[in-house]
Amino acid sequence: MQRLPLIAPNPPRLADYRDALERIERSGIYSNFGPEARRFEEAATARLFGGRGASLTVANATLGLMIALKDAVGEGGGRLAVMPALTFAATAEAAWWAGLTPLVCDVDPDDWTTSALAEEQLLLRHGEKIAALVPYATFGRAIDLDRYAWLARRHGVKVVIDAAASLGTTDADGLGFGAGAPFPVVFSMHATKPFAVAEGALIHCGDRDTIERLRAMANFGFAGARSATLPGLNAKLPEVLAAIANAQLDRFDAVCAAREQVAAAYRNAIAGHYAIQPAPIGRQALGFFPLMLPEGVDREQVIAALDAAGIGCGKYFSPHLGEQPWVREVATIEPTPVADALGARIVSLPLSDRMTAADAERVIAALDAACATPRIARVHAGQPRIAETLIVGGGPAGTALLTAASKHGLLPALAPGLVVVERDATIGGGQLGRYAITSDSTAQTFLTAVNGNPCPEISALTEHPSARAVARYQDALGVPLVEVGPLLRVTGDRLHRIVTDHGGSVLTGHEVVAIRRDDDGLWRVRIRDLATDAEHEQIARNVVVATGGHQPLDRLVAQRVAGAPLTELAPDRLMQSDDVLTVGGFEKVADLLRAIRSPRIAVIGGSTSALTTIALLLKGQPALPLGVGAITLLHRRPLRPFYHSVEAAQAEGFDDFGPDDICPVSGFVYRLAGFRLEARELVLRMLRVDAREPDPRVALHRIGDDEARAREIIAGADLVIAALGYRPRAVPVERVDGAPLRLAADEGGALVDRHCRVLDASGAAVPGLYGIGLAAGFVPWGKLGGEASFVGQANGLWLWQNDVGMMIVDQLLASRGRQAA
Structure with missing residues (x-):
């Protein structure tokens, strides 16, 4: 039976396109965005992207990502580029070459593309440190570019789409993925891709000016005369490869139709027995057919069994990006449980131009037999007895x-x-x-x-x-x-x-x-x-x-403040400090107080979390409309600042301490009880140490001094934040x-x-x-x-x-x- 290799490159044969080669020889132009490259760019824009925007050929997709990111962010300065764990190494490498630190996040368990929740949490957490989002259109699957345009506007972040495997992916109306996108979308034309040339890439963007800047960057940064006006490198596509690309474009519809039939046969044969990406609304360009093996199946033995049956099999992307040694040395990697599970169980099945639906059915039958073989059940290593x-x-x-x-x-x-x-x-x-x-x-x-x-x-x-x-x-x-x-x-x-x-x-x-x-x-x-x-x-x-x-919430029920249960003093206006201090907590406070012109906030507690809560409320953006005395800190014990020595405290005129307040080992004053860093600065101002002026927006009230006043402050507050410590x-x-x-x-x-x-x-x-x-x-x-x-x-x-x-x-x-x- 004929062997089915995992990938069978099938670019147009140069021998069949002698006229194109003779044109190149007559022109005497072999690179430098010559007539063949320009012809392909214009034809691709018209036929693949509905005539929207413009396209640019480059030597390969990695170079395309590099210049697109460099153009987007300028000097990276170590800022972050968010990308999914389930992608090729080139995504991280291109970001690193552009001066960015890869920030690797998890993927969505349903469609295996970048997790939207993870991206948005990172944008909230890191703010302006994130320079770019570099989502990957996983295995050619279309992703929501309107959402990325919204994220770019909302967070002021740049976007470059890694669509290396997506040339040929369309929507329901047949329009190519990325058509008219407001940011660069980078496609590969490597011989292993559905749009198979020998090597090369296409960058598409709805903004023609962006494409022309990238063209100059791909030509040593020469925007006009032979003088660099932009950061550049040599990323031009040779004319011979552009000729192959033109030939591939002429037959690409037939190639995609044939591959789509094989993909449909795979989905029918699988019949829900294996986890796969959901079927697309339009067409998904697939270089191979990826799926997840059932839990407990030994992947290596499955691959070996398929190989014995004459079927090539791979495991893209395993190890995934966050597991690769060089990436781990240079990147910041978030927890990626979904990508970890996918990477451990994913297999890639053959899908080539010459395959038929019957071939796909043969592959799944062999896979079913391999997975059902008892000898390949994974043996879990036991822990020590x-x-x-x-x-x-x-x-x-x-x-x-x-x-x-x-x-x-x-x-x-x-x-x-x-x-x-x-x-x-x-x-x-x-x-x-x-x-x-x-x-x-x-x-x-x-x-x-x-x-x-x-x-x-x-x-x-x-x-x-x-x-x-x-x-x-x-x-x-x-x-x-x-x-x-x-x-x-x-x-x-x-x-x-x-x-x-x-x-x-x-x-x-x-x-x-x-x-x-x-x-x-x-x-x-x-x-x-x-x-x-x-x-x-x-x-x-x-x-x-x-x-x-x-x-714990039950602590709030039992907590008494100034002689009264806290839940009775502030039954519907109560938050815990942990809810405020976590990412998104300030936004939650701002939302609760949005309709109040001059809000009053009571913070209860004398711990670091209480002072940190106040510091966050004072500096959060957009700023809360806090007037004089808007925040009151209600505390029982005196507020103590930390000092490195008795002399340092005395130099600032702070003398509210005795021998028992000095650490005998270090000589520090209030080593354990004293507030440090940002909270310390706030306390020093509140106590007017060394002629510091208090922040007029913050008032202090010691609960034991006047409990009736404490109850009155809580009753009059629009929001009460309990910073009562942790259990x-x-x-x-x-x-x-x-x-x-x-x-x-x-x-x-x-x-x-x-x-x-x-x-x-x-x-x-x-x-x-x-x-x-x-x-x-x-x-x-x-x-x-x-x-x-x-x-x-x-x-x-x-x-x-x-x-x-x-x-x-x-x-x-x-x-x-x-x-x-």
Whole structure:
């Protein structure tokens, strides 16, 4: 039986177009946008794009993307170009050559094109740092260009469409994809594409001026005389290839019709048994036919079985863009669970000019047989029978433990028998990057995790774009947390690799349902796969809870302020600070207050989140109409600024502290209780320290001084924001008999003791159970420093990645030593 190769290039034969070659020889023009190239550009515009706009030939699609992006953004300056994970490497490479940092995001689970939700979240999160959107028309599928035009207007962002596989894609009326688009749409004419030449590309745009600028850029930047007036390179299409393109255009309708019949036969034969892109409204140019294998099927054995049946098979795009080594070194990569699943299960089936519907049916029959073969069921690698340590949560706190170990060269020793369980698709980032605020830690603090780290894989991150983005804020009052998230994720990626390379395991996309301590002293941990809901049990000697904190709604019901229930004081005007501080939170506040000319806002709490909330309300754009005293901060404890030394405090005339307020280790004043960076500046103004003037829009009210006035302020506010701190998001802990083990945190106390051991309700440490992270309730002591007067808990990434993390690591390694003995 005839073999069906995955791709069978079928460009026009030059020997059949002798007249075109003789024309080129007579003209004496072999490049430089000669008559053959111009003839093709005009004919393509007329026949493929309905005569709209203009088109430009270039030597290949990668060069086309490069000059289109360079023209769109000018000097990239390290700004971001958003692109999907499911695309070819050239998309990221073109952006990088244009001076942009690729920002790789997830794809839509239905049609496999760029996730609209992911794009819009990134635009909100990164704002003007995003210079361009570079969506890919995945496998030739048309995407909504009107939506991209709207995004360009709304966010002031440039758009370049990677349509490498889409020449021949049409709408229901037969008009070519991209016709008249307000931005460049770049098509490939590589020999493997449906519009097969040998090499080449076509750029189409509704704006003729854009096309003429790109023409000059493709010709060394020569806009007129042989003198560069624009950034340029040599991207011209040779006349011989233009002649082939003209010949292909003449027969292209027949080529597309034949391919469409094969594609339709594939869809009919599949009959819903495999996940595929939805059938298009018009025509989709397909260079091959992509589909997803069922869960649990071994792709490599399927490919081998098809090959034995005489059928070529590929796996575009696997590895996807976010999994490729060079991209991981230069790009910022968002969690991509959909692309990860697609990349792991996608296969590409042959679809060529010479195939028939019967060939497609033969391919699917062979695929059905391969997938039904019992021997190719995927074998899932089991976790260790007894893990030494299981970390519940791979966010900033969970991975801080690993970072602490790496900074002391101990991660290879900790990794064997280690299991990390994380709900997200990646470890490291957690929820930190979703906050639209500035950190209360400096850029240098975040960079200490990678600078000088003895693990070369981690220290190399100092040159990664995410680290450089954080480093740009070294002299600023903190770092926007949206910039911190990518650094934490890429660090988490390196930690992930080190752990698995040294015998550990990282389970992303999983959650711990409950942990139970048996009478043998071991922990039984129930773990759920979020994709399938399947559960399995993992036994562990030690468990570290790093699940973060949250602001539970039931706390609002029980909370009393100035002697009255908060929900009664502000029943329909109440938000929690976490809702305000996350991306989109300020916009939510603005929407709630839109109809109020001079809104009054009450912020309740004396924590960093309360001060950060006020800072966001003051500087958010477009600005809220805040008059004098529009925001009132209601707090119980005095507001304290942090100082690096007693002398620094005295130099500013601040003397509201005593010996117990000075850290004996560092000499810092209010090391733990004091506000830092942006929140500190706001407090210093409120307290009029060193002749600072308060912001007239902010007023202070200490609740204990006048509770009646506090109730009056809340009652008169148009919006009340509760910044009451966080409670631990603890995993259910069970006794030997399965009954709940009550913890101190369940009774309103701290989750952990001074050694980071989880406490039960009686205050006793639970053997083999540790906690770290937001709302754990840890208070530094001894060599960790801190002022004696401090009341509360200390949180901070630096603490977790250093002394606090090492406190747990030392106990875990000591436990292993005892076990070995």
